[in-house]
Amino acid sequence: MANYIVGDIQGCFDELQALLKKVAFSVDHDTLWLAGDLVARGPKSLETLRFVKSLGGSAEVILGNHDLHLLAVSLGIHPVKAKDKTANILTAPDSEELLTWLRQQPLLAEHDEFVMCHAGISPQWDLDTARDAAREVEAILQSDDWRWLIANMYADQPNLWDSSLTGLARYRYIINAYTRMRFCDVQGHLDMACKLPPSQITNEQLMPWFLVPNRVQLEKTVLFGHWAALEGYQGQKVVGLDTGCVWGGCLTMLRWDDQRYFTQTALND
Numbered sequence: 001m002a003n004y005i006v007g008d009i010q011g012c013f014d015e016l017q018a019l020l021k022k023v024a025f026s027v028d029h030d031t032l033w034l035a036g037d038l039v040a041r042g043p044k045s046l047e048t049l050r051f052v053k054s055l056g057g058s059a060e061v062i063l064g065n066h067d068l069h070l071l072a073v074s075l076g077i078h079p080v081k082a083k084d085k086t087a088n089i090l091t092a093p094d095s096e097e098l099l100t101w102l103r104q105q106p107l108l109a110e111h112d113e114f115v116m117c118h119a120g121i122s123p124q125w126d127l128d129t130a131r132d133a134a135r136e137v138e139a140i141l142q143s144d145d146w147r148w149l150i151a152n153m154y155a156d157q158p159n160l161w162d163s164s165l166t167g168l169a170r171y172r173y174i175i176n177a178y179t180r181m182r183f184c185d186v187q188g189h190l191d192m193a194c195k196l197p198p199s200q201i202t203n204e205q206l207m208p209w210f211l212v213p214n215r216v217q218l219e220k221t222v223l224f225g226h227w228a229a230l231e232g233y234q235g236q237k238v239v240g241l242d243t244g245c246v247w248g249g250c251l252t253m254l255r256w257d258d259q260r261y262f263t264q265t266a267l268n269d
């Protein structure tokens, strides 16, 4: 009965399988937690989606920016890019089934001791606010209005949470915080432009979201992916798990129950 958490897979299906083998993952007894971005850029996004869906209740999956982008591409809102290597998902016989399953996945998943999301938790949110925010957007993605939201989600503003935000402005902030956030300024405004590792930041006004001075302290550990340039991060109740497998790094898996890490270096395809 172990909980295994893995960062961004992005189609690195063979590396995921190698990790599961390494730990002798049991579909009947263990739970696999995946921190979003199952698809894009790596070689086997279709295989990854099919496999994770087949795990049913043994997998806890949350949505990343690439997962939402795939939904946008499926609607024709954005063109299919060859470099994403996701075109075969859209033409697969089970495409509809896979994409419907994907948009049923949450933005925030929860264990007694940790929460998991793709980019992070807004520094302005306590856990109750984070939960409510996730549930608001998830309800739309799971409804017939999902096309409207996906078509209109792309915008960098508003970049600061205000509980009085309504409609699209509110949803955009929630989606950006959960799936795209990396740096914030000292007041907690999200900065969507900078993708550098923190060590290369010369602008002292920017800091990783989890180091914003007045960030609300959460009672559970936050597990997140998305930020390959961090090359993994272990801070005070904050753990980054994206170690850039798709960029030639490795896939990282944390076994929560004994806090042991397992890694699989990128395999040549």
Ligand SMILES: [Mn+2]
Pocket (backbone or CB within 6 Å): 008, 037, 064, 065, 066, 118, 179, 225, 226, 227
């Ligand atoms: Mn991402």
